[in-house]
Amino acid sequence: SKRYSITLLPGDGIGPEVISVAKNVLTLAASLEGIEFTFQEMPMGGAALDLTGVPLPDETLFAAKQSDAVLLGAIGGYKWDANEKHLKPETGLLKIREGLKVFANLRPATVLPQLVDASTLKKEVAEGVDVMVVRELTGGIYFGKPRGFGKDENGAEIGFNTEVYAKYEIDRIARVAFETARKRRGKICSVDKANVLEASMFWRKCIVEISSEYPDVEISHMYVDNAAMQLVRNPKQFDTIVTNNIFGDILSDEASMITGSIGMLPSASLGESGPGLFEPIHGSAPDIAGQDKANPLATVLSAAMLLKYGLGEESAAKRIEAAVLDTLNKGFRTGDIYSSGTKLVGCKEMGEEVLKSV
């Protein structure tokens, strides 16, 4: 039987609850395909700050690097909000992305027929939405230098950051995006602000060059302000979106809210080689932490992405996806996706129901 080692990073807030569910589902689905896991749980985010004084201990990054894939719950909370930058849970997240070199962040936003009413968009606009945002994750203004505080030439106090992309960074995210689009509906929309920013003009030039390697994929370009509008006007026009780190941060969250069920949405962050990082797109929800109210399905579906994109274990991944749909079809809902006529369950019970369907 095949063996893989998985690093679990429960993190903060509802993180431990949803990771515990996802671990069980992952274990069962894999075992039915003859796969065995060894799990190692490591501290990260606020939990690591409290335990070790830093948001990403060296031991955690080391363990993550040694493993075959990393599954993260959620990080952050009011408690650490006022911390200095290097002591913020978010800094731990940026550091593990950088440390694992996971430059490609895949964020699907799908409206399931069972949950179309959860969207604030009209039914005819929301139904059938199936967008994949491919966000560059280890470059751009998030990591660009110089950055910091200082004075300008007139002595005025300033704060500054650098948006910078190198050709190889754009080329490699473009390839991931084109490969992704090819496996989907064959359409890619590259989002930039090339009418104003040089970094975006360069982005567009590189994307156009790479597009010639993928003549079967239809490429279009859109300015980021227009993309933010079009996601509201007619999200169904999009198949795969590729964009930089900051625009991807904004647009993938907008797209996820358009589905109305962000408690359902997983993500995968992949590098050239080495372990991928898989996590729900929702946050740590400190207000409901420890109350067995969280929706574990985003993390369960992140475990499916781990199997598919991280380990290439498609059959086990499909088992999990099918089990989630099955559980929804039976009417089970956590509070965030509850509507009258469905059965309200907690985080644990939702996990048990999914296990029954795996």
Add this chain to the structure above:
Amino acid sequence: SKRYSITLLPGDGIGPEVISVAKNVLTLAASLEGIEFTFQEMPMGGAALDLTGVPLPDETLFAAKQSDAVLLGAIGGYKWDANEKHLKPETGLLKIREGLKVFANLRPATVLPQLVDASTLKKEVAEGVDVMVVRELTGGIYFGKPRGFGKDENGAEIGFNTEVYAKYEIDRIARVAFETARKRRGKICSVDKANVLEASMFWRKCIVEISSEYPDVEISHMYVDNAAMQLVRNPKQFDTIVTNNIFGDILSDEASMITGSIGMLPSASLGESGPGLFEPIHGSAPDIAGQDKANPLATVLSAAMLLKYGLGEESAAKRIEAAVLDTLNKGFRTGDIYSSGTKLVGCKEMGEEVLKSV
């Protein structure tokens, strides 16, 4: 009688059509309040490129600076899309903003009861939305230096821009935003990415400092990715949003699309002193240019903002706003806001109907 001089910049596409309507409405509404205008029409954008070879001729900027207010139609079109940066219509727009030093861009996004069905959002989510986005317009990554193309320390080709804000730039936009919120529902939400960017941490620090001058205004802070979500989830939670140039570009367009009727939305760009720049938020719509199909109401309402914010002529502004509502109540609609049971009219006829109600 009072006299003001107005520079008209019809620009490209549907620009000339909508400016022509707005000019007539402006003239009538003002004359009823004892105000006279002298108008000077100047080339700008693609029209100026074709005529003079540059998107903002010196004569145009000079005339604009000498006048009491500037009303712009729209700029841009396929014809000039592939132009080099300094020969793009958009560059003309950035230059006139910079030249007039109009650092504060006010973009209201209002859902009128008559047009609530135009929104792709469910009626209960869209109705009553009334957000004012106050966008910083002459700083940040749009204008920051260094910018351009080059090589990094390993010799890789790069494209780069600088996001930079000085304290005085943040302070002055904050004051405009707080004053604006005070005249509205007294709530302001400052949007940034202070969990990642130093420029945003600095932004937040300055906003917090200025907020102490406005104890009557309730201030909150939100990360830009969350703001993009919250605009879709529950746009009614917002009163006034203040944010930087690029986030404001994205969020104000998203907010405008949430209303469903971007053909209705005006904007004002204001400086410390000197003439303001007023323009509809929609583009030049080259596909319907010259066909008498454009909705002139966004430009008509921009003329109302010109009277109110540019000249302090509130009564004349109210005449225009009331005339627009009256015309909508009578059922007149251009194609972009048409629904069954209303009367479809062209750009000119819409203008004539508004004139009847002024």
